[in-house]
Amino acid sequence: MTDRRNIPLIAGLCMLPALVFQFDLLPLLLQLGLLIIIRLLQGGRIRVKTNLMMIVTITAVNLLQAHGQVLYEIAGFEITLGALRIGLVRSLKLIALIYLSQFMISQRPAFPGRLGNLLSLQFSYYEGFLNSGLKVNPKQFIQRLDELLFQLEEHRGDPGDRFQAAGSVGWIPAAAAAAAFWVIYATAPLL
Amino acid sequence: MSLSSSGRAVRIHEIAMLGAFALFLATVEYVIPKPVPFMRIGLANLPVMIGLTFLTTREYALLAFLKVxxxxxxxxxxxxxxxxxxxxxxxxxxxxxxxxxxxxxxxVTFVGIAVIGAFASNMAQLFLARVFLFGEGAWLIAPPFLITGLITAVVLGLFTQQFVLSSRWLAAKQEGVRRD
Structure with missing residues (x-):
């Protein structure tokens, strides 16, 4: 796997265990911060509202299971430190995994073999759908969809590769990001 | 069923096209605001249900893989x-x-098939949510999760039923399969 497009994928695979096995809140926040910086450097967007919704929802459901020291009591409902920590760790880890995953596939890694070709073909048709301007409008949707399917079929045989990849990542920054990730993981007990 | 090499190539394109359609609908669903982040409408299942009508089991599994x-x-x-x-x-x-x-x-109409699919999908996801995200609290969100899944599945099933009955493209595919 020497293809440059696979650099983020390889770096991400190296970073993955340091994130999956991270159970401390502060180091997890640092790892998430690093991933957000990488995402921004690659020209990606950060969905603040979606992330906040995820944090609130996952933490709220975890708070339903009281665990550890009681912090507050609201109308008979106990907010416990243990449940709060578990909820925050789970939600932040999920968000961090999504950003790591986005980084890993940011260059559209080259998947090998016939399956790789099939995926290319799928993305070529996907672009056709995106460019078609097809709207999910119940009125005449089936008719318009039918026309589009016939139309796309006529242009078969041109898989192309017009996927918009993010900014290129070299070996050195990718290795530096992976190293920083593991440094945070290794120093977690000190934080 | 054995297809000629040209027939197989055509079928590969059809699977890729349905896979792309699923991606397109998944993208549409992704940008639709939802009251709960994990709520799903399942629009991307439309091409998967269409595939039921003319793909072999193996091709159908390939389409499901492409979708995911x-x-x-x-x-x-x-x-x-x-x-x-x-x-x-x-x-x-x-x-x-x-x-x-x-x-x-x-x-069974496509409404029934969509409901069966949605129920299976939601139960599997609840089990995974219990393991990875919510712990035992996952069962507390089960009722609203399953009810919204049921409602969206009925709507999607009705639409699929309508599509299967009136699509000329699908009729052509089914005719092609009968000829092969």
Whole structure:
């Protein structure tokens, strides 16, 4: 796997265990911060509202299971430190995994073999759908969809590769990001 | 069923096209605001249900794989829990919808098949949510999760039924399969 497009994928695979096995809140926040910086450097967007919704929802459901020291009591409902920590760790880890995953596939890694070709073909048709301007409008949707399917079929045989990849990542920054990730993981007990 | 090499190439394009259609609908669903982040409408299941009517079991499994894997790539969730949720939910629904269609296709409408698929998918996702995200609290969100899944499945099933009855493209595909 020497293809440059696979650099983020390889770096991400190296970073993955340091994130999956991270159970401390502060180091997890640092790892998430690093991933957000990488995402921004690659020209990606950060969905603040979606992330906040995820944090609130996952933490709220975890708070339903009281665990550890009681912090507050609201109308008979106990907010416990243990449940709060578990909820925050789970939600932040999920968000961090999504950003790591986005980084890993940011260059559209080259998947090998016939399956790789099939995926290319799928993305070529996907672009056709995106460019078609097809709207999910119940009125005449089936008719318009039918026309589009016939139309796309006529242009078969041109898989192309017009996927918009993010900014290129070299070996050195990718290795530096992976190293920083593991440094945070290794120093977690000190934080 | 054995296809000629040109017939196989055409079929590969059809699977890729349905896979792309699933991605397109998944993208549409991704941008629709939802009251709860994990709520799903399941629009991407429309091409999967269409595939039931003319694909072999193997081709159908390939389409399901393209849907899940492609969604993982497009949404950037390929290496996260979200992909696991998508994979688990899709695998459960695809297997159950296939069994329902093959065993009772003539006696069950697409509304029934969509409901069976949605229930299987939601149960698989609840199980995964219990393991990875919510713990035992997952069962507390089960009732609203299953009810919204049921409602969206009925709507999607009605639409699929309408599409299967009136699509000229699908009729051409089914005719092609009969000829092969």
């Amino acid at each position: 894997f492609g969604q993982g790539i497009i949404h950037g969730t390929l290496f996260s829990y979200v992909f696991l949720f998508s994979l688990g939910g899709s695998a459960a629904s695809v297997v159950m919808m296939l069994i329902a269609y093959r065993l009772a296709g003539r006696h």
